Amino acid sequence: MFELISNATYGALAAVALWGLFCIVIVWTRVKNKRFKTEDQQDLFMDDINQMLGQGDFEGISEYCSGDQRAIPQIVEMAVRHRDMGYKKSRQFVMDRFQRDVMSDIEYRLSWVSTVIKSAPMIGLFGTVFGMMGAFETLATAESVEPSLLASDINIALRTTACGLAIAIPLMILVANVNIRIAKMEDLVGAGLARFMTSYRESLAENEKR
Numbered sequence: 001m002f003e004l005i006s007n008a009t010y011g012a013l014a015a016v017a018l019w020g021l022f023c024i025v026i027v028w029t030r031v032k033n034k035r036f037k038t039e040d041q042q043d044l045f046m047d048d049i050n051q052m053l054g055q056g057d058f059e060g061i062s063e064y065c066s067g068d069q070r071a072i073p074q075i076v077e078m079a080v081r082h083r084d085m086g087y088k089k090s091r092q093f094v095m096d097r098f099q100r101d102v103m104s105d106i107e108y109r110l111s112w113v114s115t116v117i118k119s120a121p122m123i124g125l126f127g128t129v130f131g132m133m134g135a136f137e138t139l140a141t142a143e144s145v146e147p148s149l150l151a152s153d154i155n156i157a158l159r160t161t162a163c164g165l166a167i168a169i170p171l172m173i174l175v176a177n178v179n180i181r182i183a184k185m186e187d188l189v190g191a192g193l194a195r196f197m198t199s200y201r202e203s204l205a206e207n208e209k210r
Helices: 002-034 039-054 058-065 071-081 087-141 147-209
Strands: none
Touching: 002 087, 002 147, 039 058, 039 071, 039 147, 058 071, 071 087, 071 147, 087 147
């Protein structure tokens, strides 16, 4: 009975560890794919966009950004495709899409990682309780207690807690690292978006005059 529960505890710990790691990898990859590697690369991209905006070449912008999975090109393409909505509405539209399609997914994955960080030690503690119950049962039922049997139960009890902590601590470090990357992505996207929206508003105003 106690051995079965301890094995189930190990299985549960393995499952939550794999799920937490999977979510971290997804977030890491998504952040990497949504930002430019450097600010200089983004500036070069924005230079090309601003040049086409100055010429009123909206179709050229759509073609230039088509198929690019990074956040700024996607925002630019969506804004240009919905320019008939006007500056304010199209700006609100692309910001809502960015929040829904990019940031919401990242926050959803990170919330799962946070759940794993909190639950892994609790699952380990669950195994510890049953390991200690097994040790006390050995003490209560055996006429002469063999130290090896008692040590085995206590070993299981301590090992499950250690496994839970071994899962939670690295994930906490990884989440901290990912949050830094997310903050850098938001700063970079925010700078590019502010620059684009200024030129975009001027281009739309100029296009209305023509």
